[in-house]
Amino acid sequence: MxxxxxxxxxxxxxxxxxxxxxxxxxxxxxxxxxxxxxxxxRQRVLEAIKVLGYFPNPHARRLSTGSSQLITVITPEMKGxxxxxxxxxxxxxLFKYGYSSLLYPLYNEKKYEALKRxxxxxxxxxxLIVDAVNVDKVLSNIIKPQTPVVCIExxxxxxxSIMVDNYYGGIIAGxxxxxxxxxxxxxxxRKSHELESTVFDERLxxxxxxxxxxGRSIDKVYYVPLDWESTFExxxxxxxxxxxxxxFTTTDYLAVPIIEVARTMGLKVGEDVxxxxxxxxxxxxxxxxxxxxxxxxxxxxxxxxxxxxxxxxKLKEKPKKYILKPELVIRST
Amino acid sequence: MxxxxxxxxxxxxxxxxxxxxxxxxxxxxxxxxxxxxxxxxRQRVLEAIKVLGYFPNPHARRLSTGSSQLITVITPEMKGxxxxxxxxxxxxxLFKYGYSSLLYPLYNEKKYEALKRxxxxxxxxxxLIVDAVNVDKVLSNIIKPQTPVVCIExxxxxxxSIMVDNYYGGIIAGxxxxxxxxxxxxxxxRKSHELESTVFDERLxxxxxxxxxxGRSIDKVYYVPLDWESTFExxxxxxxxxxxxxxFTTTDYLAVPIIEVARTMGLKVGEDVxxxxxxxxxxxxxxxxxxxxxxxxxxxxxxxxxxxxxxxxKLKEKPKKYILKPELVIRST
DNA sequence: CTGAAAGCGCTTACAG
DNA sequence: CTGAAAGCGCTTACAG
Numbered sequence: 001m002x003x004x005x006x007x008x009x010x011x012x013x014x015x016x017x018x019x020x021x022x023x024x025x026x027x028x029x030x031x032x033x034x035x036x037x038x039x040x041x042r043q044r045v046l047e048a049i050k051v052l053g054y055f056p057n058p059h060a061r062r063l064s065t066g067s068s069q070l071i072t073v074i075t076p077e078m079k080g081x082x083x084x085x086x087x088x089x090x091x092x093x094l095f096k097y098g099y100s101s102l103l104y105p106l107y108n109e110k111k112y113e114a115l116k117r118x119x120x121x122x123x124x125x126x127x128l129i130v131d132a133v134n135v136d137k138v139l140s141n142i143i144k145p146q147t148p149v150v151c152i153e154x155x156x157x158x159x160x161s162i163m164v165d166n167y168y169g170g171i172i173a174g175x176x177x178x179x180x181x182x183x184x185x186x187x188x189x190r191k192s193h194e195l196e197s198t199v200f201d202e203r204l205x206x207x208x209x210x211x212x213x214x215g216r217s218i219d220k221v222y223y224v225p226l227d228w229e230s231t232f233e234x235x236x237x238x239x240x241x242x243x244x245x246x247x248f249t250t251t252d253y254l255a256v257p258i259i260e261v262a263r264t265m266g267l268k269v270g271e272d273v274x275x276x277x278x279x280x281x282x283x284x285x286x287x288x289x290x291x292x293x294x295x296x297x298x299x300x301x302x303x304x305x306x307x308x309x310x311x312x313x314k315l316k317e318k319p320k321k322y323i324l325k326p327e328l329v330i331r332s333t
Numbered sequence: 334m335x336x337x338x339x340x341x342x343x344x345x346x347x348x349x350x351x352x353x354x355x356x357x358x359x360x361x362x363x364x365x366x367x368x369x370x371x372x373x374x375r376q377r378v379l380e381a382i383k384v385l386g387y388f389p390n391p392h393a394r395r396l397s398t399g400s401s402q403l404i405t406v407i408t409p410e411m412k413g414x415x416x417x418x419x420x421x422x423x424x425x426x427l428f429k430y431g432y433s434s435l436l437y438p439l440y441n442e443k444k445y446e447a448l449k450r451x452x453x454x455x456x457x458x459x460x461l462i463v464d465a466v467n468v469d470k471v472l473s474n475i476i477k478p479q480t481p482v483v484c485i486e487x488x489x490x491x492x493x494s495i496m497v498d499n500y501y502g503g504i505i506a507g508x509x510x511x512x513x514x515x516x517x518x519x520x521x522x523r524k525s526h527e528l529e530s531t532v533f534d535e536r537l538x539x540x541x542x543x544x545x546x547x548g549r550s551i552d553k554v555y556y557v558p559l560d561w562e563s564t565f566e567x568x569x570x571x572x573x574x575x576x577x578x579x580x581f582t583t584t585d586y587l588a589v590p591i592i593e594v595a596r597t598m599g600l601k602v603g604e605d606v607x608x609x610x611x612x613x614x615x616x617x618x619x620x621x622x623x624x625x626x627x628x629x630x631x632x633x634x635x636x637x638x639x640x641x642x643x644x645x646x647k648l649k650e651k652p653k654k655y656i657l658k659p660e661l662v663i664r665s666t
Numbered sequence: 667c668t669g670a671a672a673g674c675g676c677t678t679a680c681a682g
Numbered sequence: 683c684t685g686a687a688a689g690c691g692c693t694t695a696c697a698g
Contacts, residue, residue, distance in 0.1 A: 014675080024676080024685085025677080038684085055457070059395040059396040060396050063689095063691065065690085070453075079412060088443075091443060103436050121403060236597070264569070264593070345692085395674090
């Protein structure tokens with residue numbers, strides 16, 4: 001009876017079996033909703049579970065079945081609407097297939113250390129969805145080989161990847177701006193650490209390229225952190241000098257403070273001041289911001305569906321790149 | 334040889350043991366950095382692990398040890414700086430004790446369903462930190478009894494709780510406002526679903542109470558969703574009529590757009606327009622917003638430390654309430 | 667320092 | 683429909 005390893009002995013399937021006077025197999029069957037259980041036995045077992053306050057041990061279950069029904073989602077951060085939309089879409093699909101998601105945002109360097117440190121549950125789930133983090137460089141050493149992975153917003157040699165053609169998105173914005181007879185500015189984000197994505201640069205590049213092809217050019221590019229406070233400053237600086245101009249922001253998030261400053265300063269947004277964002281976040285819809293729509297939810301769904309197929313073995317071909325095209329949504333700004 | 338249950342047979346500790354010509358116990362020992370292993374044996378095992386590409390199965394390990402070294406953190410959402418600060422503080426402490434965090438934001442109703450559905454790994458970690466979600470009502474049925482839990486921003490009958498005296502925070506803001514010879518407005522958040530916290534209301538209540546005691550009153554309370562776009566609207570509406578007024582926002586987040594609108598409209602913030610927020614988010618520091626400081630990081634650390642103590646059995650008394658006092662930080666607004 | 671063996675709590679053919 | 687038993691992949695006294 002040297003059972004005192006743990007101070008509090010949990011109630012196990014065996015206790016339930018004894019109490020209900022059945023075998024553990026039967027308890028397991030009612031736990032898993034097997035149809036091959038007599039109604040009365042089932043009731044007895046259910047009763048025992050309730051009385052004893054039994055909760056199955058997921059580790060044992062997982063060890064036994066070999067699958068965790070869990071997907072790890074790794075993102076570079078977790079602020080803003082983008083991730084909420086993405087995660088909701090992913091969760092929706094996963095839920096349908098009986099999976100749950102484990103969210104792991106790498107919002108600081110330590111989180112990455114913590115991830116590396118242990119061959120943790122986080123990396124031992126049935127699959128990974130990795131957003132905007134370089135899998136090949138950053139994660140390949142710590143991910144178990146053969147683990148199904150799908151990347152979003154990031155290319156990969158080894159895994160399926162879902163991407164938006166950000167360069168193309170920049171181009172269509174540039175095409176749109178080329179006709180404006182005013183100064184053209186860009187407000188974009190400068191990345192602050194290695195793990196961050198390059199989407200902003202790609203968007204800017206496409207924008208620039210397109211303008212140049214049409215004989216136009218960007219008058220100035222403003223780099224800001226992904227904060228509104230800094231963007232307010234920049235907006236004031238711009239509008240102080242230019243009462244008439246067109247501004248392309250590489251994400252809607254940065255368009256908002258700019259529009260607000262313009263409006264509050266009495267400038268006519270949509271006429272004197274033109275603003276076009278990127279992403280089509282909910283905020284862009286609410287504020288009627290002209291933008292380049294990125295199908296975030298679609299990316300999430302596609303990633304999840306693809307991952308599930310890989311896990312179930314339905315998809316056996318070599319890694320594929322899914323490139324989704326953004327589209328220009330002209331609204332009131 | 335009916336081993337073909339899984340298409341891809343993982344390499345296990347047994348394979349490593351055979352390859353290195355040792356027992357599995359020895360492999361386990363080097364895995365766990367036991368000092369009682371001969372240098373040469375250790376090398377052989379390490380070599381085998383590398384060659385075979387072995388990754389230990391965390392489920393087996395956990396089943397065996399009975400502990401997961403994992404803490405689940407449940408929050409009502411994940412947007413904004415608040416959670417980043419809180420999570421960083423929690424992670425810091427957990428990391429020190431060899432734990433990792435699993436983040437589970439209940440950002441929509443489905444997430445809650447998903448959590449309930451399965452006696453999931455998420456609820457079978459070594460402990461839970463629950464922020465601003467009613468544990469007693471919402472989670473008690475699905476949490477295993479005896480699971481250590483610490484609540485943040487939410488009272489509980491059964492568990493330790495870390496709270497900020499939001500009512501008191503409202504009071505000190507009210508005391509500060511009472512001397513202003515101008516109209517007083519409040520911009521606050523109306524909660525949209527059951528799981529949300531009541532902190533905003535408590536802050537408002539304290540504010541109101543304090544003003545009344547000093548013979549003043551709130552001229553109008555504006556309820557907004559936690560979005561800046563709506564707050565911009567409200568700010569414009571206010572400043573259109575009142576060029577001189579004092580505004581208390583129940584979170585800094587809502588103070589930002591108000592200040593921006595005021596500034597852009599040419600009003601003197603800090604003189605004609607007074608704004609005081611709540612929380613002391615980074616944004617409040619950057620913009621020099623007068624605010625009621627909530628010690629977010631301290632709450633996170635305290636929660637994590639308390640939980641660890643509960644888990645290790647060092648804390649055996651009955652649940653305790655830790656109430657942290659907020660303080661007024663007068664800055665330039 | 668090391669191996670053989672029991673045990674962690676489940677699931678799942680297998681045989682009734 | 684049901685029970686006994688093997689097996690999932692680890693850890694950890696126990697006995698050398």
